[in-house]
Amino acid sequence: xxxxxxxxxxxxxxxxxxxxxxxxxxxxxxxxxxxxxxxxxxxxxxxxxxxxxxxxxxxxxxxxxxxxxxxxxxxxxxxxxxxxxxxxxxxxxxxxxxxxxxxxxxxxxxxxxxxxxxxxxxxxxxxxxxxxxxxxxxxxxxxxxxxxxxxxxxxxxxxxxxxxxxxxxxxxxxxxxxxxxxxxxxxxxxxxxxxxxxxxxxxxxxxxxxxxxxxxxxxxxxxxxxxxxxxxxxxxxxxxxxxxxxxxxxxxxxxxxxxxxxxxxxxxxxxxxxxxxxxxxxxxxxxxxxxxxxxxxxxxxxxxxxxxxxxxxxxxxxxxxxxxxxxxxxxxxxxxx
Amino acid sequence: xxxxxxxxxxxxxxxxxxxxxxxxxxxxxxxxxxxxxxxxxxxxxxxxxxxxxxxxxxxxxxxxxxxxxxxxxxxxxxxxxxxxxxxxxxxxxxxxxxxxxxxxxxxxxxxxxxxxxxxxxxxxxxxxxxxxxxx
Numbered sequence: 001x002x003x004x005x006x007x008x009x010x011x012x013x014x015x016x017x018x019x020x021x022x023x024x025x026x027x028x029x030x031x032x033x034x035x036x037x038x039x040x041x042x043x044x045x046x047x048x049x050x051x052x053x054x055x056x057x058x059x060x061x062x063x064x065x066x067x068x069x070x071x072x073x074x075x076x077x078x079x080x081x082x083x084x085x086x087x088x089x090x091x092x093x094x095x096x097x098x099x100x101x102x103x104x105x106x107x108x109x110x111x112x113x114x115x116x117x118x119x120x121x122x123x124x125x126x127x128x129x130x131x132x133x134x135x136x137x138x139x140x141x142x143x144x145x146x147x148x149x150x151x152x153x154x155x156x157x158x159x160x161x162x163x164x165x166x167x168x169x170x171x172x173x174x175x176x177x178x179x180x181x182x183x184x185x186x187x188x189x190x191x192x193x194x195x196x197x198x199x200x201x202x203x204x205x206x207x208x209x210x211x212x213x214x215x216x217x218x219x220x221x222x223x224x225x226x227x228x229x230x231x232x233x234x235x236x237x238x239x240x241x242x243x244x245x246x247x248x249x250x251x252x253x254x255x256x257x258x259x260x261x262x263x264x265x266x267x268x269x270x271x272x273x274x275x276x277x278x279x280x281x282x283x284x285x286x287x288x289x290x291x292x293x294x295x296x297x298x299x300x301x302x303x304x305x306x307x308x309x310x311x312x313x314x315x316x317x318x319x320x321x322x323x324x325x326x327x328x329x330x331x332x333x334x335x336x337x
Numbered sequence: 338x339x340x341x342x343x344x345x346x347x348x349x350x351x352x353x354x355x356x357x358x359x360x361x362x363x364x365x366x367x368x369x370x371x372x373x374x375x376x377x378x379x380x381x382x383x384x385x386x387x388x389x390x391x392x393x394x395x396x397x398x399x400x401x402x403x404x405x406x407x408x409x410x411x412x413x414x415x416x417x418x419x420x421x422x423x424x425x426x427x428x429x430x431x432x433x434x435x436x437x438x439x440x441x442x443x444x445x446x447x448x449x450x451x452x453x454x455x456x457x458x459x460x461x462x463x464x465x466x467x468x469x470x471x472x
Contacts, residue, residue, distance in 0.1 A: 221361050224361065224368055228368055238379050254385065265451065290455040
């Protein structure tokens with residue numbers, strides 16, 4: 001057994017396991033153009049299989065390996081076959097008994113038609129587990145498949161088509177087949193929002209523009225955030241460099257204390273200068289000055305006692321004189337700031 | 338199946354964009370505030386640092402006072418220094434007028450914390466000075 005074949009078997013096992021799991025969870029419902037309603041239980045989720053009336057399918061050989069490569073070829077494959085409309089395309093590589101083959105099942109479908117049908121059947125998106133096309137889910141059945149009292153699905157050149165039941169001989173019931181066969185992985189995505197006021201192209205343009213702006217603003221936000229972080233670091237550095245206290249309360253009290261010292265010292269100097277600059281005449285001089293606790297004791301030798309009044313007047317401009325006496329041409333004054 | 342309405346996605350993107358615009362604008366305001374605060378803090382810190390240097394540095398005050406006493410005009414006088422817990426006092430006796438002018442101008446023009454200052458004319462040309470500064 002070579003390695004590739006081993007891998008294929010493992011893939012198939014995984015696929016089957018997945019199918020079994022899903023089969024156990026969800027009921028499968030076949031939807032035809034004639035389907036009027038579907039009975040669903042509360043909170044029940046279902047797999048929906050659409051009849052060939054809802055899609056165009058071709059079994060073709062494509063020189064490509066991957067689905068995305070195949071997808072680009074699909075519009076040209078259906079060119080001239082489809083009516084006017086907006087179609088979605090899907091391609092699945094066919095799986096034969098010996099693994100994957102070069103043949104592809106390619107689909108074209110109108111989202112609006114399928115979406116409208118789901119709306120008519122009052123099936124919410126939340127109710128739907130997965131959507132399939134009959135071709136993928138019933139491809140392995142070779143007999144005619146009875147879908148209702150009048151119609152059956154039969155294979156014609158590997159493609160399932162609907163025929164009157166009367167034209168078929170032996171049939172198998174579709175629900176029985178769904179119960180026995182598990183769902184494939186060939187799910188279909190339906191764009192349920194085809195009737196929006198703006199086109200898909202415009203939505204894409206708006207979305208891209210918004211994403212671009214979001215990117216720009218996000219970048220700006222991140223840059224600003226970093227700048228803010230730097231500013232906080234800068235602030236911490238200032239406090240560290242200048243040995244500032246941590247709280248603003250402590251900082252204010254420190255500043256207040258220092259400013260108080262500064263202003264009182266400035267005042268002290270200014271007042272001392274003022275007192276010493278008393279307008280003395282020739283022969284007059286300061287005998288002594290004592291400054292302590294913002295109080296001054298000054299002694300001045302005067303030319304004559306009446307000069308005391310002039311000096312007093314000068315000092316009174318800026319300082320207050322607590323007491324003053326003149327004895328033997330000596331003026332003694334007690335001054336406060 | 339495409340279960341989300343593209344318009345919801347557009348609305349979500351728009352909401353995200355508006356949120357980011359709002360966040361950015363708040364961040365800008367915050368940045369400006371912090372920047373201004375930092376500038377003020379720096380200014381304040383410099384001011385406090387200079388005040389601290391002037392009035393809160395014991396060593397600096399001692400050095401400043403010693404450097405005054407080491408001035409050429411004062412050096413020749415025998416100064417008495419006394420250092421107690423938080424203050425330092427100096428006494429210079431019988432100094433001439435020039436030396437007195439130098440000493441008083443140096444003390445009063447410095448940032449020393451003057452606690453007390455006293456001078457007495459002892460003779461026509463001689464003055465005794467006593468100054469006490471806080472450390």
